[in-house]
Amino acid sequence: MSQRNLEALDVGAIREAFPILQREFNGEQLVYLDNAATTQTPDPVIDAMSDYYREYNANVHRGIHHLSQEASIAYEEAHDRVAEFIGASGGREEIVFTKNTTEAENLVAYAWGLNELGPGDEIVLTEMEHHASLVTWQQIGKRTGAEVKYIRIDDDGRLDMDHAADLITDDTAMVSAVHVSNTLGTVNPVSDLVDIAHDHDALAFIDGAQAVPNRPVDVEAIDADFYAFSGHKMAGPTGIGVLYGKKAVLEAMQPYLYGGDMITKVTYEESTWNDLPWKFEAGTPQIAEAVGLVAAIDYLEDIGMDRIEAHEQELARYAYEQLGAEPDVEIYGPEPGPDRGGLVGFNLEGVHAHDLASIMNDHAVAIRAGDHCTQPLHDKLGVAASARASFYVYNTTAEIDELAVAIDNARQLFA
Amino acid sequence: MGLGSDMYRQQILDHYKNPRNYGELEDPTFTHVGENPMCGDEIRMDVQLADDGETIERVAFRGDGCAISQASASMLSGELAGTTLAELHEMDRDDVIDMLGVDISPMRVKCAVLAEKVAQDGAEIYQGDLDVDKTTTED
Ligand SMILES: Cc1ncc(COP(=O)(O)O)c(C=O)c1O
Numbered sequence: 263m264s265q266r267n268l269e270a271l272d273v274g275a276i277r278e279a280f281p282i283l284q285r286e287f288n289g290e291q292l293v294y295l296d297n298a299a300t301t302q303t304p305d306p307v308i309d310a311m312s313d314y315y316r317e318y319n320a321n322v323h324r325g326i327h328h329l330s331q332e333a334s335i336a337y338e339e340a341h342d343r344v345a346e347f348i349g350a351s352g353g354r355e356e357i358v359f360t361k362n363t364t365e366a367e368n369l370v371a372y373a374w375g376l377n378e379l380g381p382g383d384e385i386v387l388t389e390m391e392h393h394a395s396l397v398t399w400q401q402i403g404k405r406t407g408a409e410v411k412y413i414r415i416d417d418d419g420r421l422d423m424d425h426a427a428d429l430i431t432d433d434t435a436m437v438s439a440v441h442v443s444n445t446l447g448t449v450n451p452v453s454d455l456v457d458i459a460h461d462h463d464a465l466a467f468i469d470g471a472q473a474v475p476n477r478p479v480d481v482e483a484i485d486a487d488f489y490a491f492s493g494h495k496m497a498g499p500t501g502i503g504v505l506y507g508k509k510a511v512l513e514a515m516q517p518y519l520y521g522g523d524m525i526t527k528v529t530y531e532e533s534t535w536n537d538l539p540w541k542f543e544a545g546t547p548q549i550a551e552a553v554g555l556v557a558a559i560d561y562l563e564d565i566g567m568d569r570i571e572a573h574e575q576e577l578a579r580y581a582y583e584q585l586g587a588e589p590d591v592e593i594y595g596p597e598p599g600p601d602r603g604g605l606v607g608f609n610l611e612g613v614h615a616h617d618l619a620s621i622m623n624d625h626a627v628a629i630r631a632g633d634h635c636t637q638p639l640h641d642k643l644g645v646a647a648s649a650r651a652s653f654y655v656y657n658t659t660a661e662i663d664e665l666a667v668a669i670d671n672a673r674q675l676f677a
Numbered sequence: 678m679g680l681g682s683d684m685y686r687q688q689i690l691d692h693y694k695n696p697r698n699y700g701e702l703e704d705p706t707f708t709h710v711g712e713n714p715m716c717g718d719e720i721r722m723d724v725q726l727a728d729d730g731e732t733i734e735r736v737a738f739r740g741d742g743c744a745i746s747q748a749s750a751s752m753l754s755g756e757l758a759g760t761t762l763a764e765l766h767e768m769d770r771d772d773v774i775d776m777l778g779v780d781i782s783p784m785r786v787k788c789a790v791l792a793e794k795v796a797q798d799g800a801e802i803y804q805g806d807l808d809v810d811k812t813t814t815e816d
Binding site: 613614616620621623624632637640675676 | 683684685690693694714715716717718741742743744745782785788
């Protein structure tokens with residue numbers, strides 16, 4: 263990687279596009295470090311969505327009138343833009359819009375899992391799965407009789423790939439793995455995992471919720487059968503997520519939701535399904551959100567995904583150094599480097615993560631505290647909760663200094 | 678950035694660091710547990726009633742979790758001694774917040790009231806009016 267040659271971000275200019283960052287609480291300026299939960303939205307995205315409502319709001323697909331035509335073109339082309347962004351050469355047919363990553367996971371679990379799985383089949387997950395995939399496949403396993411197995415993580419928070427190679431066998435029907443862990447920050451070797459899955463004729467679902475926002479992602483280089491992410495974690499709006507699926511795989515799948523737009527011909531007795539991707543998009547979709555997602559992709563690509571990745575790595579490294587220098591701070595996950603993303607999960611000894619987050623909030627520093635939707639992983643780490651600081655394009659090392667000061671305040675209060 | 682904090686006043690921190698009535702009772706009239714799994718807060722409370730079967734004589738608790746939940750349990754364990762079960766049942770979240778003497782942010786109310794709910798549910802179970810294994814204030 264030649265990241266050293268990448269031009270650093272002009273964070274000052276970037277921040278101007280995010281009016282929310284100017285908010286103050288009790289006279290202190292917001293320090294927003296909860297980006298792994300939801301990122302803030304830049305003006306171009308807000309403007310694109312308000313233009314949609316001001317200029318061409320209408321229902322899609324079925325209208326003859328001008329507004330519906332404009333809305334339909336924008337909505338349909340949004341699929342093409344997303345396909346281009348993640349390297350899906352099949353174009354719009356491989357891009358299904360969902361509500362979020364969670365719904366993308368459920369779509370595959372219901373439409374594929376319930377129909378294809380049964381006793382004797384195995385679903386292989388990782389110990390660091392988000393509940394979005396863990397709970398979903400666990401429950402599909404219960405309903406179908408398929409067994410769920412978990413690839414171990416080692417003491418550094420990396421996947422044990424030898425264990426993966428043992429666990430994935432010809433009985434494995436699905437491997438579902440998180441690309442970047444939202445708790446440990448680990449960047450998993452997903453293309454290696456996909457290769458192992460394919461060696462055994464299993465399908466592979468990659469949860470890219472924490473990867474697509476902050477690094478170049480090429481779904482075909484990974485060779486994933488399914489890949490999912492959420493708009494609201496990548497400078498886009500809430501209410502829209504993406505399920506990428508290989509065309510042949512999606513074609514073979516039954517629908518997930520029934521209703522309008524997903525059909526071609528309907529009689530009182532029978533219905534036939536629309537083409538991809540509309541077969542999986544029943545009812546009026548999230549049109550304004552699709553427009554906003556395109557604006558977010560344009561915005562991020564304008565900055566450059568490789569530069570965003572480098573910026574996050576620098577912030578993660580800085581945070582790791584600032585926080586990790588103190589012996590009473592435990593940081594989870596691998597050391598900074600190419601296989602660690604820009605989020606830092608940690609605990610301050612003697613202070614519950616919720617107390618820490620509350621004290622930070624008193625100083626307008628927004629972090630996350632809790633189980634981050636990875637309860638089994640927290641059990642494994644031996645903690646009930648952890649604190650998490652996560653960064654995006656507009657964050658600075660000065661903000662991490664504020665974080666360190668706030669941690670020190672908590673340390674003194676609880677001493 | 679000052680050191681000041683709205684929620685973490687000296688009294689809260691003191692009860693968290695030096696919990697009162699921490700431990701178990703030898704012969705409790707009833708025992709009940711509460712847990713907020715998402716927070717990881719746990720409280721186990723022992724209550725001993727006087728011979729009248731109505732007045733709370735002693736309370737002890739053990740627990741694990743955030744300062745708000747544990748300080749609340751510590752303070753409540755002192756408050757409850759001498760009150761009646763009827764008075765316990767009348768307590769509500771405002772009484773708990775008054776007892777704590779600080780502003781509790783909305784997201785943390787569930788931590789503050791866990792101990793009170795554990796005591797109330799424990800009493801109701803003892804009186805035969807409720808049937809639960811564990812109390813939670815998380816939903
Ligand atoms: C790794 C990972 N997967 C899935 C999700 C779920 O995303 P959403 O809530 O947008 O469905 C998240 C977000 O919290 C996540 O971090």
